Amino acid sequence: MVDTPPEVHNRSDAISAQTLLGEIEFEHVDFYYEDRKPVLTDFTLKVKPGEMIALVGPTGGGKSTIVNLLCRFYEPQSGVIRINGRDYTGYTLESIHNKIGIVLQTPHLFSGTVRENIRYGKLDASDADVEEAAKIAGAHDFICTLERGYDQNVGEGGNLLSVGQKQLISLARAVLAKPELFIMDEATSSVDTLTEALIQKGMEALMKGRTSFVIAHRLSTIRRANRILVIENGRIAEQGTHAELLRKRGHYYSLYTQQFRHELEVQYGVEDVPSKEREEIQEAVAAD
Ligand SMILES: Nc1ncnc2c1ncn2[C@@H]1O[C@H](COP(=O)(O)OP(=O)(O)OP(=O)(O)O)[C@@H](O)[C@H]1O
Numbered sequence: 001m002v003d004t005p006p007e008v009h010n011r012s013d014a015i016s017a018q019t020l021l022g023e024i025e026f027e028h029v030d031f032y033y034e035d036r037k038p039v040l041t042d043f044t045l046k047v048k049p050g051e052m053i054a055l056v057g058p059t060g061g062g063k064s065t066i067v068n069l070l071c072r073f074y075e076p077q078s079g080v081i082r083i084n085g086r087d088y089t090g091y092t093l094e095s096i097h098n099k100i101g102i103v104l105q106t107p108h109l110f111s112g113t114v115r116e117n118i119r120y121g122k123l124d125a126s127d128a129d130v131e132e133a134a135k136i137a138g139a140h141d142f143i144c145t146l147e148r149g150y151d152q153n154v155g156e157g158g159n160l161l162s163v164g165q166k167q168l169i170s171l172a173r174a175v176l177a178k179p180e181l182f183i184m185d186e187a188t189s190s191v192d193t194l195t196e197a198l199i200q201k202g203m204e205a206l207m208k209g210r211t212s213f214v215i216a217h218r219l220s221t222i223r224r225a226n227r228i229l230v231i232e233n234g235r236i237a238e239q240g241t242h243a244e245l246l247r248k249r250g251h252y253y254s255l256y257t258q259q260f261r262h263e264l265e266v267q268y269g270v271e272d273v274p275s276k277e278r279e280e281i282q283e284a285v286a287a288d
């Protein structure tokens with residue numbers, strides 16, 4: 001109890017953040033959870049407005065922690081996180097949280113209808129706004145196949161829906177809220193190919209003109225990022241675009257040639273990996 005770090009709270013002189021659309025900067029950030037085992041050490045990162053950052057790397061590396069700090073669910077023990085050049089602990093928590101859209105690996109829905117769950121993104125939205133957001137997010141079509149459509153009850157915690165469907169609803173919720181900063185932890189669980197394509201489309205709609213951080217598992221997402229960060233042991237082991245990192249033949253290259261090849265083979269079957277993907281892997285391996 002004595003060692004429990006203080007809850008994140010508003011400083012007495014905190015001001016409201018007008019926007020999160022400026023530069024985001026982690027400067028020499030150190031962070032540990034309750035047990036004081038270092039998770040991030042001297043972590044430094046500068047993100048330009050509108051950039052899409054993909055975080056990849058082994059389990060336990062610190063990807064979720066980076067995103068947790070960015071959302072200010074936790075604060076660094078030392079070092080600074082700056083938004084628009086200002087230490088973000090100088091802003092009120094509400095003014096940060098209400099400008100961030102988050103879609104988690106296992107999104108949180110509450111029991112109630114589909115419509116209510118989407119409207120949670122903006123409580124005064126009309127039915128037409130809710131449906132418009134669902135269309136942009138790629139959720140509308142599946143919702144229409146439900147017996148009661150937008151009035152369908154999703155069950156306790158959304159348990160009557162699949163993980164992919166829950167992600168589509170939380171994407172719609174985020175579209176409705178028009179966040180300035182978008183954060184997504186991609187589902188690792190198998191989502192069917194059609195739902196996956198819809199999620200991709202929804203994400204694209206959301207990321208346009210916004211800064212985004214995606215903890216990415218799908219190759220299609222990773223490839224689209226402006227910058228890929230390979231996170232290992234709380235540090236940036238490597239960064240660059242997909243092509244740059246493949247050329248480096250380092251961490252990303254191994255991750256790509258081993259894990260992603262395996263994923264593609266599982267997804268399509270060993271014989272049926274599309275030729276574009278197959279050639280890319282072969283080129284990467286051949287040049288080794
Ligand atoms: N709430 C917590 N309390 C204590 N330790 C934690 C907590 N959350 C994460 N950790 C530890 O911090 C380290 C980084 O974890 P983190 O969840 O950021 O990794 P990750 O890269 O997101 O992994 P994954 O790919 O499995 O999601 C790990 O050693 C983990 O055990």
Ligand SMILES: [Mg+2]
Pocket residue numbers: 063064065
């Ligand atoms: Mg994680």
